[in-house]
Amino acid sequence: MKRTQWMAAGTAVAAVLLLGAARWPQAAVVTVTVSARCAGPNTTQVTVQPWNVHIRQGDQLRWVLNANANSDDIEITPKETSGWPFASRNPVLGTKELPARTPRMLANARGTYKYNIALTCQSGNNPPDRVVIDPDVIVD
Numbered sequence: 001m002k003r004t005q006w007m008a009a010g011t012a013v014a015a016v017l018l019l020g021a022a023r024w025p026q027a028a029v030v031t032v033t034v035s036a037r038c039a040g041p042n043t044t045q046v047t048v049q050p051w052n053v054h055i056r057q058g059d060q061l062r063w064v065l066n067a068n069a070n071s072d073d074i075e076i077t078p079k080e081t082s083g084w085p086f087a088s089r090n091p092v093l094g095t096k097e098l099p100a101r102t103p104r105m106l107a108n109a110r111g112t113y114k115y116n117i118a119l120t121c122q123s124g125n126n127p128p129d130r131v132v133i134d135p136d137v138i139v140d
Contacts (some may be wrong), residue, residue, distance in 0.1 A: 085109030
């Protein structure tokens, strides 16, 4: 095979590989932002954005604790351990510096999954306020 024929064949193979790769979307890391503001005992305001997070099969989730939150750590747990789309049912822990991040997703995980976000809010001399909220993960 002549050099020009080899180069043409190599270009065709590369084009086929690129077209094939375009059909399979890459897994994404989807971010959920959590903030907690303590105004006093039992008066914590928590925001979760988005509340119902939509992800695709194979994606990962990452919970970021807002830098201005009156909490230093966060804990993510499934409400039902038998119904959780990720490989580990153990709590997912995070801090402001190191966000909580899910392990790999199980195959065929489509559905809606309820989970808890737990954190302890502390502001000034007020007693700590333990907060648990329950948003959803929706795997499309």
